[in-house]
Every structure is written in structure tokens, then in C-alpha cells.
Amino acid sequence: MEFEFDEDQLLLRQTVRETLAKTRTLPDDELWATYTSLGWLEAPPVELAIVLDELGYVADPTPFLATATWFAPLAGRLPGGSGTGVFDGAGRFVLDADRADEVALLTAGGVVVVPGAELAAQRLDTFDLRLHVAHVSAAGLLPGVPDLALMGLAATTVGACRRILDLVVAHVKQRQQFGVPIGSFQAVKHKAADMYVAIERARVLAYYCALTIAENDPRRHRAALMAKAAAGECQQVVYRNGAQLFGAMGFTWESELHIYLKRAVAGNLLLGPAAVHRKALLEMLAAATPETGVAAL
């Protein structure tokens, strides 16, 4: 196995970072036009994970995640414009169903793609104001979550968590109390270190999941359950420690911390929180024989 990014992947990450640093004040439609013109929607799974990690870092407000990881794996193609997928069997909490140009529905009769306008889904009020979520009513829906959708939310959550840690590190380095930066206190350092470890654990599992999808490896579903569960667990540590270390300012609308805290929580809750995926993993493991060593990677 090779688990390092190659030069093209490193270059892509650099490009995405530079682009997002420049576009942060643009309206949603201009952001969307930028992403599509750069070909990010066509990115294969590992490259897509790189893009989504960075989009999580900026709490992206566009329908990129839904289009690339909810619509595409279901429909087997990219939509004309934006898209999303309905695959939970109940049509509840569908990302971007209120604004997608095309919606792929998983039904008893196979995947059906309908124009988004036809569904007339109403956006729900949620705590993450940059996120679009809606219920969809359609007949004959079946459950069947694509691995890519789990990976997408995992990578997004990891990105949001990285942002939270960066904001927290910057804060505790400059915030002075008792005559010293609070980042020099061990109690603060240890919370920050635990955030870092949680992110590292979730990061490798998210990218490993992307890699198994890219190679259509038989372990892809197990990897997807692990990635989504680990991202949710990471979010719990990063939210709790991050909000705590940021102090009272983190509870206000004045600081931007809340934007990323909310994106991280949303990433955990969408398609079910960590506990749901741990349980699914257990059911899967009960039927499998364990593998040992890196040779098994």
C-alpha cells in the first residue's frame, strides 16, 4: 500500500486551499461556478476527499457535497447543474433537496432521476445556516446509503474539525491571562493534543475509505462505516474541547468559531451519528474473519 498523497494530489490540495482562501466572500452561485469550472466535481474518490476536507474547513455553503457524493454515486453520472440523492428510505433530511437541479431517488423500481423543481421540497430550518436540508416525499423509496456519501460527510467533518483546532490554537497562543498565553498551561495543551489525535484518527480512516472506493475494494463498506463513525467521534472531542478552550467568545455570534462547530455537528448527525455506524460495523464484523497486519490494508 501507499498512503502518501502523490505530487498531483498535493498540488490539487494546494490549489483548493488557495482558491478557497480567495473566494470566501463570494455568493453561493459564484462559488459554485468556480468549483465546477475547476473540474472538482469530476474528481475521483481520493481527490474528492481532498476537496471535501478543504470545503469542510471553510464550511462550504454550496451543493457541492450533495452533488458529488449523494447524487453522483446513485445516478452513476453528474447532474446538469447541481444534484442530490434520496437513499434513506424515508426521504428525510436530504441535503440540498430544496435547490438541486436534479434529484436521484433510490426506489423499488431502481434509481429514478427527477427534476428538483418537481419535488418542491421545502428547506428546513437548521442550526447550520450554510447548510440546505429538506424532506422529500416520493413513493416507493428504499434505503441504501452509498459509501461515497458516508466518506463525503466524514471528510467534510474532518475538515471542519481541523478549522476548529486551528482557530483554537491561534486563540490560546494570543490570549493572555495571569501574564502568560493560556496555551502555555498544560490543562490547555492536553485538550488541544487530544483534539489533534482525534482528528488524525478520523483523517486516516476517511482517506482510507476514499482509497477503497477508488479501487472498488471489497472492504469499502466497512471502511465507510469506520470513517463516518470516527468522524463523529472526532467531532465530539473537537467540539467539546474546542468550545471549552475558546472560552466565552466561542459562545458568541461575534467569533466565527460557531460556524465550524455547527458544520462539524451537522456532519456527525447527517445520515446518522457515530453510534449508528458503530452498530452497523459490529453487525458487519460479526459475520467476518479478522485480518492482521498492514498487509491487510
Added chain:
Amino acid sequence: MRLGANPEVEKFRAEFAAFLDEHLPTAAEATDRSKSSSHIPEWARRWQQTLFDAGWLLPGQPPRYGGRNATLEQVLAHQEELSRRGIYHSFNPQGIGIIAASLLTFGTEEQKQQWAVPLLRAEITASIGMSEPGAGSDLAGLRTRAVLDGDHFVVNGQKVWTSGAHDADVLLTFVRTDPDAPKHRGISALLIPTDSEGLVRRPFPSMTGTDDVDFNEVFFTDVAVPKENLIGELNNGWAVANGSLGHERTMLWISYAERLEDLIRDAPSDQEWYATLQMDLQALRLLGYEQLSGGRNPAEVSVLKLFGSEAVQQATWHALEERGQDGLVHPARTAPPNHMGHDVFCNSWFERYARTLPATIAGGTSEVHRNIIAERILGLPR
């Protein structure tokens, strides 16, 4: 990024597996057990020599030091094949992994021939004298003194936690040679034979039982140590200490992965902790593998140490707790003993849990590693 085995590594792995199939001692040969980390039973000495002679002991080293110039990825495959079979390549792990490895990095040609080769061939064993009653996490605060007097050093002071010292032939001892220098700069490394006059060892048992004796206090009273036993340059012992532990640290995570795999074998469960264990194991392998590729911040090794040791501790706690009242039974066997390994990992669930503590204390406590991550990776002020 890509999945799948590297053919060069798999060829190497297959070659080693074939060697093991042919040469592994049988259970009938391997009846005597190792009593401490510096006690190698006769059969295990022969086994270690066989590995040395065939270049399978420390595969990353050149052939004259028991290796075959293997790549890091091949060294990992070697460790995994041993681990998969529950095999110890040496029952003096610190002797070959830390002390001989340090000699090969910092020693003179004479020192390599006089000490490293006999250690690697299991003709002698060694322990490491680092911690002191007043110098644990603050290792650089050590106070055992060595004063050069003509052709020898005179050593006075005390070490503690010196694992296996009562069975060792020689101690790699870190001593203060310049009391006036800043604390990291006045330390030197000496090889001290345990039969030196004035050296007294007092072994003491661990909490798991009075028969589990590995720890020692070692007292030095005017111990004369020949000048030629200085390893590396005078007052450059801190580099030797870091180098020595460096050898150990990059691959340490494999032992945690091994413990997690043991739990998968011995304590399968339908409870949530078991899913966490599987995720921890997978993440640990990926992080460990990523670290091998190089080019990363060396402080990332602290992530592996902290994460791996705490994952093992947490999972083993759950395995114990899930036994309920049956977990009270001790001594007990919780897995079939492996004649090539240590019995301790097959003992009672309580003992298995208790034995996860050294992993979060030795080699830097979890608290020290959190500080390292915060300061050297996240850049928080000291």
C-alpha cells in the same frame, strides 16, 4: 495513494515466513520460560543466534550485524510476521532494540565487536539504566555522577526501573559527567558490566504478582568503569539517549496493534467498545504506515505512542469489565500460551488490564506526549 502489497515487500515477507516455518523451535524444545527482560533461556539463545546468522534478527542492519539491509517497509513486514505468530525474536528486547542498535549508531568499531555482536548473538544480555528516583519524565535531570580519573570513570548514584538488570551482563547507563553544563549537555552514556565492584542490584516485583520480577533498583558506589566503555562522545549522552529511543519509538505502535489483535482473538464482543477497538486498530495501522513513509514531523511519533497505548488500555478495560464477576478470577488463563512468546499476555483479565499501565508510563508518560504534540506539532508555547 494506492492499495495493495508492494511486491518487493511481499517477496521479503514470503522468504521470512518460509524461514520461520523451517527453523522455529518446537514447543518441546522451548520449555524453559524467560524470567525477565534480560533473561534468555538456552533454547532462545540458540534461536536468536539462528536469526542473527541468517540475517533475520535486525533485517535493517547489514549482514555482519544480523541483517540484510532491508527497507523500513520490509522491517515492518518482519515485525508483523513475528507478531502474527506471537514470536519474540529476542527475549532481551531492549538489548538488541535499544542498546545494540545504539552501539551500531554511536559506538566505535571495537565497541561494536566487543558488545554489540555478543548482544545480537545472545551471548550476553543488557538492560538500560536511565530513570532515577528523581529523574523520570524529567530524564535530563538525572544525577548519577561519573568522574573521569585517569583511565576510568568513577560512578556514584542510583537508577530505578532498570528492567531485567538482575539478569543482565551489562547496563547502558546514563550518567552526569559535567555538573556545570546545562542539564541536557552534561550527560554521557557508559556501558557498565553488572559484575563491577560497588554495583548492587535490588529486583522488585510488579503489582501483578510477587513472582513477576523485572524492575530493579541499581546502586553505584565508587564503581570503576574503563574509559573505553564511553558510548559516543563525552557529554553527548543526550544524543545517544534520543537516538536509542528513536530506534524503538518508530515501531513501538506495532506492539499496541498486536495487543489490540489479541483482544479481537480473545474477547470478541457485540458491544460498542469492540467497534471502537476495530477502528482504533485500523487507524493505528494507517498512522503507523504513514509515519514510515518519512518526511513527517518526528513529533508525530508521539501521536502513535499516545493513541496506541491509550487505545489498548481502554479496550482491555472493556474486555475485563465485560467478563463481569468472572473477571475476579486470578491467576487464570485467558488465551492459550504461546511457547515463543510471553505468557503474561495470556493471563487473567485483570492482569492483562494491569499490564497496560506501563505502556502509558514508560517511554514518556501520556502527559509528556500530550505536551510534545501541543508544543512541537501545534506550536503552543512551552
